Structures are given as structure tokens and as C-alpha cells.
Amino acid sequence: MAWRGGGGDQDGRTRDDHLSLDATKVMATIHDVALRAGVSPKTVSRVMNDHESVTAKTRERVRAAMQALDYHPNAVARGLRAQAAPAVGILMGDPSGGYQTRIHHALMVACLQNGRHLSAELVEGDMAGWQDRIRAFVTEGGIREMVLLPPECDFAPLKALLREHGVRCVLISPTSPDSLSPSIVMDDRAAAREVVEHLFSLGHERIGHIAGHPDHAASTLRRNGFNEAYAAAGKPRPDPALIVPGDFSFKGGLAGAQALLDMDNPPTAIFAANDDMAAATCMEAQRRGLKLPDELSVVGFDDAPIAAAIWPSLTTIRQPFDQMTQRAITALNAWNANAALGKSAATILTQHSLVIRESTGPVRAS
Amino acid sequence: MAWRGGGGDQDGRTRDDHLSLDATKVMATIHDVALRAGVSPKTVSRVMNDHESVTAKTRERVRAAMQALDYHPNAVARGLRAQAAPAVGILMGDPSGGYQTRIHHALMVACLQNGRHLSAELVEGDMAGWQDRIRAFVTEGGIREMVLLPPECDFAPLKALLREHGVRCVLISPTSPDSLSPSIVMDDRAAAREVVEHLFSLGHERIGHIAGHPDHAASTLRRNGFNEAYAAAGKPRPDPALIVPGDFSFKGGLAGAQALLDMDNPPTAIFAANDDMAAATCMEAQRRGLKLPDELSVVGFDDAPIAAAIWPSLTTIRQPFDQMTQRAITALNAWNANAALGKSAATILTQHSLVIRESTGPVRAS
DNA sequence: CCAGCCGATGACATCGTTGTCGGGCTGAGC
DNA sequence: GCTCAGCCCGACAACGATGTCATCGGCTGG
Numbered sequence: 001m002a003w004r005g006g007g008g009d010q011d012g013r014t015r016d017d018h019l020s021l022d023a024t025k026v027m028a029t030i031h032d033v034a035l036r037a038g039v040s041p042k043t044v045s046r047v048m049n050d051h052e053s054v055t056a057k058t059r060e061r062v063r064a065a066m067q068a069l070d071y072h073p074n075a076v077a078r079g080l081r082a083q084a085a086p087a088v089g090i091l092m093g094d095p096s097g098g099y100q101t102r103i104h105h106a107l108m109v110a111c112l113q114n115g116r117h118l119s120a121e122l123v124e125g126d127m128a129g130w131q132d133r134i135r136a137f138v139t140e141g142g143i144r145e146m147v148l149l150p151p152e153c154d155f156a157p158l159k160a161l162l163r164e165h166g167v168r169c170v171l172i173s174p175t176s177p178d179s180l181s182p183s184i185v186m187d188d189r190a191a192a193r194e195v196v197e198h199l200f201s202l203g204h205e206r207i208g209h210i211a212g213h214p215d216h217a218a219s220t221l222r223r224n225g226f227n228e229a230y231a232a233a234g235k236p237r238p239d240p241a242l243i244v245p246g247d248f249s250f251k252g253g254l255a256g257a258q259a260l261l262d263m264d265n266p267p268t269a270i271f272a273a274n275d276d277m278a279a280a281t282c283m284e285a286q287r288r289g290l291k292l293p294d295e296l297s298v299v300g301f302d303d304a305p306i307a308a309a310i311w312p313s314l315t316t317i318r319q320p321f322d323q324m325t326q327r328a329i330t331a332l333n334a335w336n337a338n339a340a341l342g343k344s345a346a347t348i349l350t351q352h353s354l355v356i357r358e359s360t361g362p363v364r365a366s
Numbered sequence: 367m368a369w370r371g372g373g374g375d376q377d378g379r380t381r382d383d384h385l386s387l388d389a390t391k392v393m394a395t396i397h398d399v400a401l402r403a404g405v406s407p408k409t410v411s412r413v414m415n416d417h418e419s420v421t422a423k424t425r426e427r428v429r430a431a432m433q434a435l436d437y438h439p440n441a442v443a444r445g446l447r448a449q450a451a452p453a454v455g456i457l458m459g460d461p462s463g464g465y466q467t468r469i470h471h472a473l474m475v476a477c478l479q480n481g482r483h484l485s486a487e488l489v490e491g492d493m494a495g496w497q498d499r500i501r502a503f504v505t506e507g508g509i510r511e512m513v514l515l516p517p518e519c520d521f522a523p524l525k526a527l528l529r530e531h532g533v534r535c536v537l538i539s540p541t542s543p544d545s546l547s548p549s550i551v552m553d554d555r556a557a558a559r560e561v562v563e564h565l566f567s568l569g570h571e572r573i574g575h576i577a578g579h580p581d582h583a584a585s586t587l588r589r590n591g592f593n594e595a596y597a598a599a600g601k602p603r604p605d606p607a608l609i610v611p612g613d614f615s616f617k618g619g620l621a622g623a624q625a626l627l628d629m630d631n632p633p634t635a636i637f638a639a640n641d642d643m644a645a646a647t648c649m650e651a652q653r654r655g656l657k658l659p660d661e662l663s664v665v666g667f668d669d670a671p672i673a674a675a676i677w678p679s680l681t682t683i684r685q686p687f688d689q690m691t692q693r694a695i696t697a698l699n700a701w702n703a704n705a706a707l708g709k710s711a712a713t714i715l716t717q718h719s720l721v722i723r724e725s726t727g728p729v730r731a732s
Numbered sequence: 733c734c735a736g737c738c739g740a741t742g743a744c745a746t747c748g749t750t751g752t753c754g755g756g757c758t759g760a761g762c
Numbered sequence: 763g764c765t766c767a768g769c770c771c772g773a774c775a776a777c778g779a780t781g782t783c784a785t786c787g788g789c790t791g792g
Contacts, residue, residue: 042743286649408773
């Protein structure tokens with residue numbers, strides 16, 4: 001009985017005893033469980049992975065022992081044996097956009113629900129020797145599965161390197177689907193069209209667009225959707241001057257909004273390619289004394305936290321992050337289930353929705 | 367010889383061959399290196415950890431072999447042997463504040479520079495059974511070191527649980543230092559005083575304060591610093607009505623700013639306890655047609671990305687995240703170096719700075 | 733009644749690395 | 763020349779879990 005306790009009856013370990021007073025609870029191993037249940041370690045293992053056939057009675061005894069010892073299998077040892085960590089990898093870069101952070105969070109939730117873990121590695125864009133870093137991440141950490149976000153999910157050398165190391169990838173919102181990795185995408189073009197159609201329905205005709213960062217495929221898709229909406233509605237092509245560049249940043253949004261509002265014939269509505277830029281647009285408009293949404297309607301994209309926080313709250317497109325990450329994990333699980341199947345490179349479309357809030361309203365009669 | 371193939375030349379493995387065409391490059395093990403260098407695995411290990419004495423010539427041979435095989439030690443196996451993963455743990459909750467995200471990013475950078483890894487686990491505030499989750503994280507993942515952020519770093523049951531499992535913690539900005547874990551803190555009170563003194567120097571007398579989330583110690587410290595500045599300057603206690611509650615969110619900042627600006631005798635300057643709320647304050651002020659900084663000065667806290675992005679750019683306190691996380695890792699390293707030392711529970715103070723931008727200006731003569 | 737079979741279980745090896753211990757080699761001192 | 767110290771280095775085991783194969787029952791069918 002005693003200091004460390006129970007379960008393992010008395011064990012003679014002194015392994016760490018000299019190391020200070022750490023009453024560190026040494027965790028029970030599969031051997032301890034086996035001993036207590038009066039079976040072999042292998043049988044315990046069988047019970048855990050409910051493999052093959054184990055007598056109900058034995059199974060019960062083992063389970064009881066596990067419970068009594070508060071046994072948790074050691075993931076490190078499992079990883080060693082299996083030549084693979086149970087963790088899903090993800091590469092993180094500059095977090096300032098918020099997009100990456102939200103995906104990361106959603107992925108953690110999805111992993112939690114699937115009994116997995118997430119292991120993140122830093123990748124700064126300008127990093128020299130990124131190959132070695134990735135290699136080390138994969139190789140040392142035993143990562144065999146990864147989720148790639150924009151913009152890395154479009155970086156072919158990275159994908160080649162990962163493939164070379166046998167890492168299975170799922171791509172989130174890649175520019176173009178990859179024949180070897182499943183992709184999780186949303187229909188940016190359709191979403192952008194819905195935005196414009198919503199604005200049309202409110203009577204807007206001159207609509208400005210602040211585009212996204214040119215490196216992200218989504219930027220192009222959203223802009224294309226913007227243009228297509230005109231065609232679909234049988235309207236003439238929009239004035240090209242109404243489309244200004246942006247970069248998904250607040251600052252870029254400010255510049256874009258200024259450019260649009262400085263025009264001789266400014267738009268009555270502005271569709272920014274993400275919420276940060278939309279928020280900046282609201283700010284710039286209010287600074288100029290415009291009343292929102294009466295004198296200017298603004299639409300964002302992403303439904304970031306800021307969209308609901310600011311005033312007026314933003315009409316925006318909700319990206320289904322939960323669903324996207326959930327499917328990403330599901331895709332990895334499925335891949336494991338039927339490993340040999342080469343047909344896994346599916347493209348999975350997720351459902352967005354237009355969230356109408358207070359930043360859009362009918363064109364003011366004037 | 368060569369059941370598995372020397373030096374990676376031709377190897378006869380078929381382990382995964384049925385598994386599609388994966389030309390998976392199987393990574394070299396310490397045995398491969400040893401074989402190629404003509405030494406025993408143990409010697410290779412010695413070279414890697416530059417332990418003890420190895421002949422320069424041998425060392426050289428081994429290094430060459432390692433290089434030739436592109437050998438990277440397997441962290442999983444090491445972890446198993448060492449009973450500890452090389453990773454530092456961190457608990458992540460709701461990312462919307464941005465604070466956590468920035469720390470996380472800075473920590474990844476610090477880990478990178480120290481050849482370590484970061485392993486994150488999700489902890490939502492309302493989670494039932496968090497004990498089991500933490501236990502699993504620590505126990506299964508082999509985590510022996512952690513960095514705790516607010517508000518978890520003040521949660522005693524959590525710290526007790528971790529201690530019980532022998533996990534070493536470093537606390538970032540805890541409410542009060544812990545006798546068993548080193549803490550990395552900044553002097554929030556002094557920083558808040560500097561903010562107010564800056565405003566005093568611009569001629570402001572009626573200064574509003576939007577406080578932070580009551581659960582965060584920093585909120586109290588910043589408010590106290592706000593009050594102390596008055597005493598230090600020999601001025602009467604500030605009007606209590608000028609201090610309104612907040613919660614570090616954009617939305618909370620909006621509400622706070624509205625409350626302050628709705629007063630009969632509104633303040634000429636507002637000090638928000640973080641940048642999000644300061645940004646909200648700017649937005650609200652501009653919505654009301656106030657010119658910044660002429661009619662209202664605004665100060666934030668944190669130097670979040672938004673501080674430099676919006677117009678006017680925010681005067682704010684820069685929290686030295688890089689330094690804080692760097693020191694956190696250093697503290698862990700030091701702890702390892704002299705494990706038995708109990709004196710590690712130091713409190714490490716980091717240096718903030720007041721960043722003066724465009725959101726503050728002299729009181730308008732009127 | 734015995735051969736053969738099948739279902740449940742255990743012994744052993746293995747994953748890649750490192751601590752322990754002892755063996756062998758070298759060189760110095762007598 | 764011999765011995766012994768001291769330095770390198772390798773054999774072995776161990777970390778905790780699991781795949782492989784053997785084994786040990788008991789059971790059925792001829």
C-alpha cells in the first residue's frame with residue numbers, strides 16, 4: 001500500500017526515487033494489468049484492441065484490472081511498434097489571418113471526437129531548409145497523416161516530399177484537387193454568386209469587390225463568382241474598376257475600401273473577399289460618415305468572430321469549418337480502413353451558407 | 367548480413383509492398399548507420415548525444431555515415447526509452463481572443479529555436495471529464511513539460527493533477543506566482559501606469575477605462591495601474607464611473623465605449639484593456655462622428671496585429687511574446703539541467719514597451 | 733477410442749534507442 | 763617484458779506494446 005500505490009500491489013521500483021520528492025504516479029503498464037488479471041500481456045493487448053477471440057470471462061477480468069489500475073496504454077510505445085504516431089500533423093504559419101487558427105481549433109475538436117491527436121509544426125514562408133524541417137517532423141515524430149491548409153496545400157514540392165515519406169494528406173481548400181490526396185472544398189464561386197445575388201435582390205447595381213490575396217485560389221474563385229453573377233442575371237459585365245486588389249488583411253481592406261469610396265461614382269455595396277477586409281470597409285465607411293447599411297451595404301466572407309462582433313454585424317458566408325475538419329479526419333480514417341484502395345482521392349464538397357446580418361440593406365432611394 | 371540491407375543500398379523489405387505503389391522511403395535506423403560506419407549502434411548513439419569519449423576518428427566515420435544515410439533519430443523510440451516525449455505541452459481553448467494564438471505561435475518559434483516540439487491539447491472550459499483528458503494527454507503522449515496560459519495557469523486542480531503526474535509547468539502571466547512552477551510575467555500594473563502617464567502628458571484629465579475579462583488577473587492589474595497613476599501624479603482618485611467592465615472581446619469593447627461616450631461628461635481619452643476593445647472603441651467613436659485622435663484618444667494593450675492595421679493605428683503596450691515564450695522554454699531547459707534543484711520556481715519579469723502610434727494626441731483646446 | 737481440428741492463450745521476438753556492464757586494447761611504469 | 767590503469771567500444775537488456783507462431787486444451791467425427 002502506499003505511496004504510489006495500490007493496484008500494482010508492491011512493486012520494487014526505485015527507478016526515480018532519488019529524484020526529489022516527486023510523488024510522481026508512475027503509470028501502470030500492460031504488464032501490471034496482465035499480472036493483476038492473471039493473464040499474459042498479449043491477452044491484455046487483445047482485449048484492448050478487441051482483436052480475435054477472448055473468452056468473455058477473461059475479457060471481463062482484464063477490463064476490471066485495467067480499471068483498477070487506471071491503466072492507459074502508452075501511445076509512445078504503441079507508436080514505436082506501429083511505426084506511426086497516432087497524431088495527425090498540421091503545418092502552421094502566420095496566424096494573423098485568423099483562418100488558420102480557426103481551422104486548427106476545429107481540427108482539434110474533430111480529432112478529439114475521433115480519439116486522435118493533432119501535432120502542429122511551424123512553417124514560415126521564408127524558411128530556408130524547410131525540407132529538413134518537414135522531414136524531421138514526419139520522420140522523428142512518426143507522423144503518417146497530415147492535413148494541409150492553404151497555401152501549403154498547393155505547394156507541389158511539399159506534397160511530393162510528404163508522399164515520398166509515405167505521409168497521407170488531406171487538403172483543405174486547395175486551388176485544384178490533387179489526384180493523390182482527397183480534398184475538402186467549399187464552392188467559393190457559388191458562394192460569391194449568392195452574395196451578389198443577395199445584393200441584387202436588395203436593388204444594388206454598382207457593387208464593389210475587394211479581392212483576396214492573389215496566392216490563394218479562393219480569391220480567384222470568389223472574384224469569378226462575383227463576375228458570373230452578373231452574367232447569370234443577364235446584366236452587363238461589371239465595371240472592372242469596381243474590383244480592387246486586397247490581401248485578406250484588415251489593412252488591405254482599408255486600402256481597398258478607400259479606393260472604392262474615392263471613386264467618382266462609388267458603389268452602393270461592397271463585397272469583400274473576407275471578413276477582416278469587410279470590417280475594415282465598415283470602419284472606413286463610418287469614418288467617412290456613411291451610415292450603414294443605408295448608404296453602403298457591406299458583405300464579408302468566412303463568418304469570422306469579428307463578423308458577429310462589430311456594428312453593424314456583417315452579412316457573410318459561413319464556411320463550415322466544423323464540417324470540413326470532421327470530414328478531413330473521416331477521410332483519413334477511411335483511408336486507413338481500406339488502405340489498398342487507390343480511389344481515395346475524392347473531392348469532398350461542403351455546404352456553405354449565407355448569413356444575413358445588419359450590414360446589408362436595400363439601396364436607399366435617392 | 368544485410369537482412370535489411372546495408373546502408374540503404376538494396377533492401378529486401380516487403381513490409382508494405384502490397385500497400386500500393388508507395389515508394390515510401392523507409393528511414394534509416396541507428397543500426398543502418400552503425401553497419402555502414404562499422405561500429406555498434408551504441409557508439410552511434412554516443413556520437414549523437416556526444417556522450418563520453420569516442421575517438422575523433424570513429425566519431426567522424428559515424429557522422430559521415432549518418433549524413434550519407436540522411437539519418438534522423440526516431441523521436442518515438444527515444445521517447446519510449448526516456449519515458450518522456452521531447453515535446454512541450456500546451457493547452458488550447460477558445461482561440462477567438464487572439465492572445466492564445468499569438469502565444470502559441472511564439473511558442474512554436476521558441477521551440478523551433480531550441481530543437482523541441484510543441485504538442486497541443488484542446489481544453490474547452492465547460493468540458494466534463496477534463497481530468498481524464500489531461501491525464502490521457504500527459505500519460506499517453508509522454509508529456510512531461512507544459513506551458514500554461516491564462517486562464518488555465520491559475521486553475522489549481524489542474525496544476526495539482528499535472529504535478530501528480532510529474533509534469534513540469536511554466537506559467538505565463540498567472541494571477542499569482544506559484545511556489546512550484548516558474549512564472550513568466552509582465553508588469554501589467556506598471557504598463558497601465560505608463561499608459562495613463564502618457565495620456566496625462568498629453569493633457570488628458572478625464573480618462574475612461576474599459577476593463578478586461580474579470581477572470582483574468584491582468585484585468586485587475588491593469589485597472590489598478592490605471593488608478594495608481596492618478597495617485598502617483600498627485601491627482602484625485604478618478605471618477606469610478608469612468609471605469610466600465612469589459613471582457614477583452616470586440617463586442618465587449620463596443621459596449622464599453624458606448625457606455626463611456628454616452629456619459630454626460632464623456633472622457634477625452636479611453637484606455638481599453640486590450641487592442642480588440644480599443645479597436646471597437648475607435649469604431650464606435652468614428653461611428654459617432656468623432657475625429658480621432660483630436661476629439662478622443664484611444665489606447666489599447668497587447669500590440670495585436672489589429673493595432674497596427676486599423677486607422678488610426680493604436681497606441682498600445684507591446685507584450686514581448688517572443689521573449690516570454692523564449693524564457694519559458696529556457697526555464698524548462700534549465701529545469702532539466704539541474705533537475706534536483708527545487709529553487710526553480712522563480713518569477714521571470716519581461717520587458718514591455720509603450721508603442722505610440724496615431725490614436726493618441728493632445729487634448730483639443732475647446 | 734483416437735486422430736484431427738479449432739479456439740483460447742502464452743512465449744518470444746520486434747520496433748529504435750539508450751543505460752549498464754564488462755571486455756579488449758593501448759600505453760605507461762616498473 | 764609484464765602488469766595494471768584507463769579509455770573505447772560492444773553485447774545485452776530494457777522501455778511498453780503488439781505481430782507471429784506455438785501450445786494446450788477440449789471437442790468432434792470416424
